[in-house]
Amino acid sequence: METLKLLFKSPKFIAGLGIFVFLFLTAFIYPAVVDKNPFEMVGLMYEAPSSRYILGTDNFGRDVFVELIHGMKTSLIIGLFAGVIATAIGVTIGLFAGYKGGTVDNILNSITNIFLVIPPFVILILITVSLRSRSLAVMGLVLGITSWPWTARAVRAQSMSLRGREHVDIARLNGASVVEIIIREIMPYILSYIFMAFVLQVASGILNEAGISMLGLGPSNVVSLGTMLSWALLFESVRSGAWWAFVPPAITIALITFSLYFMNTGMDEIFNPRLRS
Amino acid sequence: MEESRKIMLKVDGLRAYYKTRSGERIRAVDNISFNLMEGEILGIAGESGCGKSTLAMAMSGLFLPPLTYESGSVFLDGENIIGKKEEELRKKILGRKYSYIPQSAMNALNPTLKIKNFVIDLLKEHDPRMSKKKVLDLTTERFESLSLPPWVIDLYPLELSGGMKQRVVIAVSTLMNPKVVVADEPTSALDVTSQKIVIKLIKELFDEGIVKSVIFITHELPILRHVCDRIAVMYAGEFVEIGETEGIIFNPIHPYSQALMQSILVPEVGIKGKKLPSLPGSPPDLRKPIKGCRFADRCYLAIEDCRKRTIGMVEFDSRKVRCIRVDHIKAKEEVVPHVQQ
Amino acid sequence: MSSNDEIIKTENLTKVFGSGKKAIKAVDDVSISIKKKEVISLVGQSGSGKTTLARMLLRLLKPTAGKIIFEGQDVTNIEGKEKKAYWRKVQAIFQDPYASFNIFSPVKKVLLDAFKLFDNKFTKEEKWRMVCESLEAVNFRPDEVADKFPFELSGGQRQRVMIARAHLIKPELLIADEPTSMIDANLRSGILELLLDLRDTEGTTIMFVTHDLGLAYYVSERLLIMHEGKIVEEGEADKIISEPDHPYTKQLIADVPKLSEEWLLE
Secondary structure, eight states, X not given: OHHHHHHTTOHHHHHHHHHHHXXXXXXXXXXXXXXXXXXXXXXXXXXXXXXXXXXXXXXXXXXXXXXXXXXXXXXXXXXXHHHHHHHHHHHHHHHHHHHHOHHHHHHHHXXXXXXXXXXXXXXXXXXXXXXXXXXXXXXXXXXXXXXXXXXXXXXHHHHHHHHTSHHHHHHHHTTOOHHHHIIIIIGGGGHHHHHHHHHHHHHHHHHHHHHHIIIIISOTTSXXXXXXXXXXXXXXXXXXXXXXXXHHHHHHHHHHHHHHHHHHHHHHHHHOGGGOO | OOTTSXXXXXXXXXXXXXXXXXXXXXXXXXXXXXEXXXXXXXXXXXXXXXXXXXXXXXXXXXXXXXXXXXXXXXXXXTEEOTTOOHHHIIIXXXXXXXXXXXTTGGGGSOTTSOHHHHHHHHHXXXXXXXXXXXXXXHHHHHHHHTTOOGGGGXXXXXXXXXXXXXXXXXXXXXXXXXXXXXXXXXXXXXXXHHHHHHHHHHHHHHHTTSSSEXXXXXXXXXXXXXXXXXXXXXXXXXXXXXXXXXXXHHSOOSHXXXXXXXXXXXXXXXXXXXXXXXXXXXXXXXXXXXXXXXXXXXXXXXXXXXXXXXXXXXXXXXXXXXXXXXXXXXXXXXXXXXXXX | OOOTTEEEEEEEEEEEESOGGGOEEEEEEEOOEXXXXXXXXXEOOTTSSHHHHHHHHTTSSOOSEEEEEETTEEOTTOOHHHHHHHHHHEEEEOSOTTTTSOTTSOHHHHHHGGGGGGTTOSOHXXXXXXXXXXXXXXXXXXXXXXXXXXGGSOHHHHHHHHHHHHHHHOOSEEEXXXXXXXXXXXXXXXXXHHHHHHHHHHOOEEEEXXXXXXXXXXXXXXXXXXXXTEEEEEEEHHHHHHSOOSHHHHHHHHHSOOSSSOOSOO
16 A cells, blocks of 8 residues: 555656556547547548648548547557456466476476567567458457567566565465465565556557558558558658658557556656665 | 773764655664773674664764764764765775674675775775785785685685675775774674684784774674673663673663573573563654653563653663663662573 | 384485586485474574475475485375375474565464365354464464554564464474574563473474574473584483584584683683
């Protein structure tokens, strides 16, 4: 409780959380209130921002502002989904490897290392190319599956340092099972750490979605911040001077990841005893 | 203590506190006054949290946050070192006139440097004009006079045992012949055999006149019994009793000192039947102002008066005791019924 | 050496950490025997292997070689149900009363968790009654401490909760690894008395594991002196202290500062 209070005194965490919550609410409330189809072609190609379309139109004559809000929603969903999956896999593997040690650790650690050395983007491209339909859930799943290894690594180190604690021995002497010990004696101690890792995973999920979508491998039948950039790239918005087609999604991506990183730094300063002032 | 001897260190009304994150003050050192004579070893005894380590730090004049100076003075060889700038302290006082050896001193060695390079770096800090050869000669000579093998200076810290590391650090940090050495639990991380060797080394530094006076801080009373001329007992930020070693160990007066001495367990025939003291409660919260005697709540002799006013030190034979029940204690002949000599 | 009054013994128990050139023999061919209802101390300096030996006896660590025989039964490799049954009879108290607690669990949970060892033998009411009894046995008022979290208790109080846990399980052998080394000297007697109480009321055999020869001598009837993985001397506490036999024991006793004997002379 004390730490939570301190967390809300950290200017970095508050700033990060504030920006994120604002973007999140905008992305989810606006489409629910204003019934506009982001795919509807309302004007001509690359109309400059005006009072009618505050962010102009894109290459298909669609309202960039409406697209942006819908794209933000898509990106956030994919990012959160990827974050949950990456964190779940990473934490499970890390906790087991760190607690069990020995052979179990060797095997799990080797798997983690293999995933770490293969560039995730390559796997990402291979998986997405081979998929016929790419729904939001599938995209999130794919992104999550490729980015868990470093969470696993970090959690493993933490879990390892905790397994020698005397309360773990007491739990063993109580006849508690491995799963019970991991969930009750180890995980609570690194919960703040896991949450920090989750925040970073969400950020990297959003970045990776943008990257993969720019290559034209984004989710099908929806607008995301990445697909917006992809269209802007394909239809030479830069050469046409249509900055409104690529600057808003780029800034939005930056803003979301920035707010998440800021939250993470704020949390780190509170949770990490070495950084406490 | 003959009065003709020179006062090496005079601590006068020293107060220091820790600032917590929530802005509270923990008064860990509260109005400590004592004199350390030239040629004297003073022991400071007390349990964890009594403020003895804080006192050791505060006496050096260097207040590193969250430790904060409140009031009082520390005269080292006649010069008040409180209020001096950090740089002046580090250059002119610490290491040269006053050396502080903490429990973890051995961790001060840089693992990537051979001992000799560590010594050269350290001494250059104090005296940039000193040549490397002079530093090494000085070190070798000092090691020899302290019967430390001089070849260890060619080794890395990793190659030394904990006890040897601690001895090396002590020998090195007293190379400039500081007048006062303050050793804070210098052996509590070591096993008994290394402990004995390290303490012998400190005693040797003193006996050979390399250091003039020593303050020895520990919770292990049997060590103090063999090393110190006088012992001060500290409780909740204050000295509660100070006097000559024999008297404090075998005939403590303050009820807290009594409990502390009775709790000593040594492997000597006769301790088996001894009754160990069991104090009720726990030490007071130093964040709150305390009225009256700080030990009153745990004391079997406490009366109403104990809690009413500030208790000063009372002179009693050659001893000072912070207790208003001294007469009562004195009247009862058997003061320490359970310690057998 | 086997007889009816023996509770546990080891036969050539060995533990090696690491392998190849880096291998360290922490416990080297140790054969000891502990009698029922005795208070015995395993004394050794840090690195002597005493904690490793204790952890093997507790079956928290797998021996590299040798056997552990508990009440005539070989328990060296038991697992699952048998191990749980073993832990009903052999329990521990550790050095650090802070680290012994899960900081997220209140006192009552620490105690209730111990019922896992008894499967579902007791009803909720019975469990609660036993928890209260064990807290009372260590001089707590159950309603005062049951809901407290570890950070609300002092070091001595936490160690008392751990003793309450031992009261609850009522093991036949209790291994206390430095139970008072992190507790202020003037609170030590309370903890020691409660432990020795267990022996007197429940007939528990108690094994202290400690570096403190003075404490070991004070509490125990017999001593086992451990050095570099081996038991170098064992016997009646009085005899070892007054007439040590092994050179290491002699050295150890000479190096501990005492009150009436000279210490630094040599």
